[in-house]
Amino acid sequence: MTSTVPHQVSPFLDPGRRTKADSLAILQLSRDDFVPVYLQSTVGEHDGYAEGAVTNTRFGSFPHSTLLNVPWGSQIRASKVDTGSRGRKRKRGVTEEADGPSSEATENVVAEKEDGTANGTTKQAVADSSGFIHILPPTPEIWTTSLPHRTQVVYTPDYSYILQRIRARPGTTIIEAGAGSGSFTHASVRAVYNGYPGDGKRKGKVVSFEFNEERYHKMKKEILDHGLEGLVTLTHRDVYRDGFLLDGKSPEADAVFLDLPAPWEALPHLTRRGGKDGETERVSPLHPKKTVHICTFSPCIEQVTRTVSTLRHLGWVDIEMVEIAHRKLHTLRERVGLNLPVDRGVNNSPRDVEEALGRLAEIEERLRETIARPRTDGDDEDMEDEKPAVDAEKKMDAPELLKYMWQDGRLVTRMEPEIKSHTSYLVFAVLPVEWTAEDEAAALEKYPVGGEQKVVGQLDRKTRKEERRQLLEQQKANKSGGKRARRKARDERIAATSGDPA
Amino acid sequence: MYSAILPNSWVVLKLPTGVTRTITISPNTTISLGKYGSFPANLLIGRPYYVTYEIQDKRPDEEFSRLRIVPTEELYAEIFADEAAPNCSTPAAEATDAVLSAKDGVEFSLVDAESGDVVTKSSREVIDENARQTLTQEEIEELKQKGNNAGKDVIAKLLLSHTAIDQKTSYSLAKYKLLKTKKYVRRFQIVPVDAPNLAHWQLEDREASKIMDMRAEMMALVGCWGNVHYGGEPVFLEDPKATTDQGEEACAPIQQDLLKGRWLVVDDTGGMLVAAMAERMGILYTQEEESDDSFREATVKEEEAVETQGEDVDTEMADGQETVAAKKTEDEGKPKNKNRPSDFAIPFSQTNTITVVHGASQPNLSFLNYWNFDATSPNHPPHPLLNHLLNLSWLQLVKPELDTSYSTPPLKATPEVLSSWKPTRRGNFHRKRRRYARIRFIVDSARAGGFSGLVCASTMDPVSILKHTLPLIDGGAPIAIYSPTLEPLAALADLFSVSRRTAWTSGSVPEIADKTAEELERWEGSEDFPLNPMLLLGTSIQTSRARRWQVLPGRTHPLMTERGGTDGYIFTAWKAKPADGRIAARGRFKRRKTEPDSSAMVEAVETPASS
Incomplete structure (x- = not known):
């Protein structure tokens, strides 16, 4: 995977209108099946494929030449790719990479890095008779559902709510501890992004910390590949012990997200006064002049109780705990009826009482006929003759049958078969700006009290009436009666004087 | 957001009962909270948000009550005592x-x-x-x-x-x-007016129906699924330097490649949705906090307020009007341009914009007033929404030729004729020309399409909205439609059902037989197929709700009562660009070669992108 050129805007933030080489794209195989791919433009044979870089899915093979420079959202046909002989060739030639994409590979196939052995000409891709995928630009939502490495994931319903509650907006500096799988990192970068740094102005950024070394390296690479350098600062650190400063300097954060097993151990670092290390005065990682919003993400109620208690002792206010219940709903056609063809998902029982009555009456009638008729030997045959006649009457004709496929039946919704009934408890809190007696004295001097002229808010009726009366009188005195009337008068004057326009 | 309470700004006031109220903090006034007492507004200006204030008793020699910031130890005193005694009996x-x-x-x-x-x-x-x-x-x-x-x-x-x-x-x-x-404690809290706080106030204490019962959870979800975010540095079209005797031919043409990061919005929430989106795009607040000194900021703001009051006298009357565009350029920090921009200069940014389509002749964006933005004001003080918010009516979008202000050619006059006019008439002439250029740009750029997303919260049928807007959305761009009720969204999702798509691709819809993909994108629809079912990918309906808990030592449980009504639902999808001609799906259980016709009719076969 080649890293993106610096200053190229991340495809998450601005994908452009068409797919580009050396950039991330998402292949949508089916509804919830996404495959992230780094598109490559290769010349000549690549990794055994005559077509250059190829991504194989269960819906066919897709040479990157067919995926490049197409509008996003395009439906792409599968191509005829010789996957069989390639495997044999590779076995003969000694390659260190053992797990190349196999022809049957389905999940998370990422084309390998170009090894520089490309030579000769690239074979033109030939469209296959069947199979297609769609190509989508990456977004935090898709990335979250297609995460290649799954640790604990903060899903869209949670992160959307969290980012709104902690006021992550363009320009915010957000501390994230426990980068984890990176789903929250991507979502928060999008929220705080207001341009790449460089022009001297302070820009929104994500200050991320990860304790697990393996995940740290994975994330580091991901940030590079996704063009998010400069927007995300990832540090490998134990924040319980070492806090949130960057090279001893304050990141001046105004929003914090803690996805840690013991948030209360990290909280003492997040005060206005910095850490509690007795001897050395530490700077606070928080922005001194801004309200700071925090969210902690913990699955257990015991963690919440402890976190909330610590937050209270550290002077946070507006502490609130919520739990997000998210439901996906499926729509389907519920088909019930006697005259419907026998098919999957069709209930061939009466649609309503009338239909049931009709059938019952019919059965009764037939029964009476049978009883009334004298018994003969050919009785059974007669019955068989009659049956198809009834069915034929009920059967739909061809166009009706076709319509039945998508229009018949009652439209109903139901919940998805499996729901995430608990993700985590979200604790929110706010740390107001520190306000000292000196600040108060200065503010009092700037905005002296005692010269109040008007009362706003809840007024008694008498005062309100008096005010209204005064206002009306004033308007009358002005004669013109406000801006609108002035403007109207002016328009009239213009209409009278100007005559025909130009 | 601002770190301190600014003079003349709107704030949300939270009372001990949980009731919230929005008020403006005007200098030199007294704020009355009814039974809780009253106090001078100046005691709040320049002070921090989110702390709890207490209205103190009047001092014997003073006519007003002073405020005190309640330290958190005092707020939590009882809880701390409970924690100290583990068995709270x-x-x-x-x-x-x-x-x-x-x-x-x-x-x-x-x-x-x-x-x-x-x-x-x-x-x-x-x-x-x-x-x-x-x-x-x-x-x-x-x-x-x-x-x-x-x-x-x-x-x-x-x-x-x-x-x-x-x-x-x-x-x-x-x-x-x-x-x-x-009932009795005389305390309150001041929180800033931002989109979630204002929506909460509207939902709990005012009319929830005005914002279509949109909860914070849904507002957040719509924003994320609509992929609404900062869409790039503002870019302005070059002034065509049109002279007064030039007509529409002098208008700057639309430059497709400059248009980026634009969202199309249908908003029947009175501007709440637009505010939430503007917040996500960084164009809602008049000034971002760069300065360290909140006091200086506050005073500057105050001075500005005084200035704007002065400007209230209709400056358009005078010849030397300051156009909105001219003000904007100042706002962007560019050197002051002595030469006024010509009438056909487009004041709108090409990037990071919200385009609002409205059903009435004027958009209802009244909630934006809380951020000191008035969409109808002709002479607006600087505000980032001024050149990032574009609005047009459905008529202008769908049938612009029927719209008078779009289809009437601009007035023309030679400089000599112009100088012979009275200043008022001259002012009017320029105003009309400027309006023509603005409307023309908004309509033409909207109809050019290429939007980065569609976000809706509308009382209109979503099917009809999509019929006219889908062709304007860029490929791969998201669509997020909010509705307080499920039924309209279910009906919409049904138009993209698997059986409909298979019927469409298998050639059983005669109307579309020899149309190209491009023609089908703008297809007007039929009775059976109101929308082209291939235009959306991954259609899905979801809902989300936050359940709030009380966390107290030994007494932790979910809140006993919460707001009922509706949860709200959103429909999400991505715009697809279907390939030309027929494409057969490939099933998992089939071998390499699948008969296209048989697979098309069998529902059981898993089709890619089935939804």
Whole structure:
């Protein structure tokens, strides 16, 4: 995977209108099946494929030449790719990479890095008779559902709510501890992004910390590949012990997200006064002049109780705990009826009482006929003759049958078969700006009290009436009666004087 | 957001009862909170948000009440005391209670798991029905009139005067105290007016239907699924330097490649949705906090306010009008341009914009007033929304030729004729030309399409909205439609069902037989297929709800009551660009070669992108 050129805007933030080489794209195989791919433009044979870089899915093979420079959202046909002989060739030639994409590979196939052995000409891709995928630009939502490495994931319903509650907006500096799988990192970068740094102005950024070394390296690479350098600062650190400063300097954060097993151990670092290390005065990682919003993400109620208690002792206010219940709903056609063809998902029982009555009456009638008729030997045959006649009457004709496929039946919704009934408890809190007696004295001097002229808010009726009366009188005195009337008068004057326009 | 309360800004005020109110903090006024008292507004200006203020008793020599910031130790004093005493039982809980455990089958008693102690008493000891508050209403009133230490004295007296206070369990005692505190303590909190706070106020304390019952959860989800974010540095079209005798031919052409990061919005929430989106795009607040000195900021703001008041006198009357565009360029920090831009200069940014399509002749964006933006004001003080918010009516979008202001060519006049006119007429001439250029740009750029997303919260049928807007959305761009009720979204999702798509691709829809993909994108629809079912990918309906909990030592549980009504639903999808011609799906269970026709009709076959 080649890293993106610096200053190229991340495809998450601005994908452009068409797919580009050396950039991330998402292949949508089916509804919830996404495959992230780094598109490559290769010349000549690549990794055994005559077509250059190829991504194989269960819906066919897709040479990157067919995926490049197409509008996003395009439906792409599968191509005829010789996957069989390639495997044999590779076995003969000694390659260190053992797990190349196999022809049957389905999940998370990422084309390998170009090894520089490309030579000769690239074979033109030939469209296959069947199979297609769609190509989508990456977004935090898709990335979250297609995460290649799954640790604990903060899903869209949670992160959307969290980012709104902690006021992550363009320009915010957000501390994230426990980068984890990176789903929250991507979502928060999008929220705080207001341009790449460089022009001297302070820009929104994500200050991320990860304790697990393996995940740290994975994330580091991901940030590079996704063009998010400069927007995300990832540090490998134990924040319980070492806090949130960057090279001893304050990141001046105004929003914090803690996805840690013991948030209360990290909280003492997040005060206005910095850490509690007795001897050395530490700077606070928080922005001194801004309200700071925090969210902690913990699955257990015991963690919440402890976190909330610590937050209270550290002077946070507006502490609130919520739990997000998210439901996906499926729509389907519920088909019930006697005259419907026998098919999957069709209930061939009466649609309503009338239909049931009709059938019952019919059965009764037939029964009476049978009883009334004298018994003969050919009785059974007669019955068989009659049956198809009834069915034929009920059967739909061809166009009706076709319509039945998508229009018949009652439209109903139901919940998805499996729901995430608990993700985590979200604790929110706010740390107001520190306000000292000196600040108060200065503010009092700037905005002296005692010269109040008007009362706003809840007024008694008498005062309100008096005010209204005064206002009306004033308007009358002005004669013109406000801006609108002035403007109207002016328009009239213009209409009278100007005559025909130009 | 601002770090301190600015003069003349809107704020949300939270009272102890949980009631919120929005007020403007105008300098040199008195803010009255009814029974909680009143205080000078100047005591709030320049002060921080989110802290709890207490209205103090009037000093003997002063006519007004001063405010005090309540330290958090005081706010949490009782909770800390509870934490210190792990078994939060009442003093009346006697030793006999300790032997009772859950095993004894005593109902309604809570047992501490570690010690086995009963934390609450059961309902066995019924509080005497005659137990009551001995203070009369008159006595309470009298107490309130006197200086009473911000209501705290009243509460203490009330507790002391209750005859059965010692029989109450810790739970009912806590409840009683909370009730009285809400009623008498003279405290409040000031929070900034931002989209979630304002929506919360509208939802809980005003008319929820005005914002279509849109909860914070749904507002956040719509923003994320709509992929709404900062869309790039503002880019402006070059001034075509049109002279006054040039007509529409002088208008700057639309440059497709410059248009980036634009969202199309249909908003029937009175501007709440637009505000939430503008917040996500960084164009809602007049100034971002760059300066360290919040006081200086505050004063600058105040001076500005004074200036704008002066400007209120209709400056358009004068010849030397300052156009909105001219102001904007100043706002962007560019050097002051002595030469006024020509009438056809487009004041709108090409990037990071919101395009609002409205059903009436004017958009209803009244909630934006809370951020000091008035969409109808002709002479607006600088605001980032001015050149990032574009609005047009459905008529202008769908049939612009029927719209008078779009289809009437601009006025023309030679400089000589122009200079012979009176200033008022000249002003009007320029105003009309500027308006023509603006409308023309908005309509043409909207119809050029290429939007980065579509976000809707509308009372209109979503099918009809999509019919006209889908062709304008860029490939791969998201669509997020909010609705307070599920049914319209279910009907919409049904138009993209698997069986419909298979019927479409298998050639059983005769109307579309020899149309290209491009023609089908703008297809007007038929009775059976109101929309082209191939234009959306991954259609899905979801809902989300936050359940709030009370977290107190030993008393943690979900809140007993919450707002009912509707949860709200959103429909999400991505715009697809279907390939030309027929494409057969490939199933998982089939071998390489699949008969296209057989697979198309069998529903059981898994089709890619089935939704």
